[in-house]
Amino acid sequence: MAYCTQTDIAEKLNVSRVTVSKALRDHPDISPEMKRRVKEIAEECGYTPNLIAKNLTSKRTLTIGIVVPDLENSFFSYAVDSMVDAASEHHYHTILTVSRENEQNEKYNIQSLIGMRVDGLLVCVSQRTSDPRVFEEVKKRNIPIVFFDRQLEGMDFRRVTFNDEIGAVDALDQIIKNGYSRIGHFAGYSNVSIGRKRCDGYRKALEKNGLKIDPAWILAAGFEIQDGYNSFMKLYKTTKMPEIILAVNDRVALGAYKGAKEVGMDIPGDIGIMGFGFSETAQMFSPTLSIIHQDPRKLGTAALEVLIEEMQNTGRHKTRNVIIEEEFIWNNSIIKK
């Protein structure tokens, strides 16, 4: 027989199922001797509690559902990794689903997770998600949910995000204090929220430090390697190059590296490059990329903690939005004067 159940154990011992159930859970009702006997048999017949049955009765699954847009983006891999870790510390299992940046998949995933009666939900919406219906469903059912990294505008769920604006200002403060003043920005598109916020941070930092903003140094070309490369080449053809380029992400920074290499400019000797990113990827660069560090592990861990709080309803001092600090890591792509 493939699985041994509590009933099987009860029959062997000639006691009731209840006794077995209690003994297995170390319920104070049961005598030590009985517990010993029950556990012995359980061991013998290879008893594995049927979590499904347990969940049906207990109304809790001790399971958290995770929805990410894409695992191939290593940022999310790291975030998920830390969530899984943190969850298991709290004795929760995790069910991971991937929506591949597709709103339909995302909806389907969330519905499945509801069907599995997860105790809580950790979700990072796809780039295009706009339909709030599934989330209203979640709310109606009182399922605790926390958004991380990205947010669905207009919903009052709790969320954990980075503050790119502050991150950019802090980092550029350091750069400027170090004596740099000619700083350009390879921005994403301003109609994408991260693109806009990072660019805002860039502008604020310059203003704050009394530097003029030169529109020719803000190149809004996109988020991919090729875009960074193109921006670099375009900039190279102008007479006045900046000393530092702030890239909207690491892929764009990589494009700038490729461009610099092609035209024979040395990093950091001839030009300094920095970008929003995270440490593992920064180490892949040569020289290692100076980054405004968005630590996916901090994000993941924080999101899980907030969810736990939400699930235990201990959130008396709820802060609806948790902001994760970004930290400037001065690697080797900018000379420290």
Added chain:
Amino acid sequence: MAYCTQTDIAEKLNVSRVTVSKALRDHPDISPEMKRRVKEIAEECGYTPNLIAKNLTSKRTLTIGIVVPDLENSFFSYAVDSMVDAASEHHYHTILTVSRENEQNEKYNIQSLIGMRVDGLLVCVSQRTSDPRVFEEVKKRNIPIVFFDRQLEGMDFRRVTFNDEIGAVDALDQIIKNGYSRIGHFAGYSNVSIGRKRCDGYRKALEKNGLKIDPAWILAAGFEIQDGYNSFMKLYKTTKMPEIILAVNDRVALGAYKGAKEVGMDIPGDIGIMGFGFSETAQMFSPTLSIIHQDPRKLGTAALEVLIEEMQNTGRHKTRNVIIEEEFIWNNSIIKK
């Protein structure tokens, strides 16, 4: 009320629970009119089937448990991503667990998955796993299981792996046919199976092509960036440098890049570098790294397919071990003569 059940629907309609259950599943027993009415109410009250209860009765969970050593290794992220994709095509859910290269976690994860009564298991064991007991447990319970990438020696479960030896021979054949003959190898340690197999491939390729194997060109230093760097520096101090270096993985190749840069050698102009790896990482290199491509998606998809076969017991023509081919991708780190 948070959740609406079949019973709720039945009461509203004054029919039995069975009727509702059948109507919802489009059972031929039920009249179209009744189905319509049931579905209408279901929609109205926001009915979501309780998968847990369903599973308890149906004895199937339509869920596959995945165990990986580490998500921070992007190789596994990609593999998992493709598994999740492929699984959902077959209408299976996936539960992902991460063991962090720790045998204890791994054991715990597998036991949990058994407890959740997953229909099948996809596992990549940790580097140190040696205790076969959990796996014997799995076998005793007749839970279909497929090992991927790594294998636990001595168990006769099905597995899906790469063949590094063939991959190396194929790639080096191309290199040698292209006119190169002085080829070195930055190996891992030979007591680790992947290190050994890749090195064997290197040796075989040279022998096959009638080239002498120079022990001074085989540097077995480890698997990390620093090891590649050290090997490069050591090699650089000798008088005779090879034309090509085959690195045991991409991290070691990266170390070699750093070394080359430091001593002012141009890749691919002064030296060619290649390594075992996969395409996304190779693109991060500058110049892009020539790789013996271990495609994690091919691996993941194949593992899932084998598992599905195993679960459906249709494996009449079972091949116990599925080998995934590696393909040489000639990027920009080696000059094509």
Added chain:
DNA sequence: CTGAAAGCGCTTACAG
């Protein structure tokens, strides 16, 4: 300290 009763939300097999 032990157990009989009832139930979680669903399905299967059978009867009408």
Added chain:
DNA sequence: CTGAAAGCGCTTACAG
């Protein structure tokens, strides 16, 4: 075409 009965493996609340 519809439903009463029994059951999946467990737990809770109550009685003895």
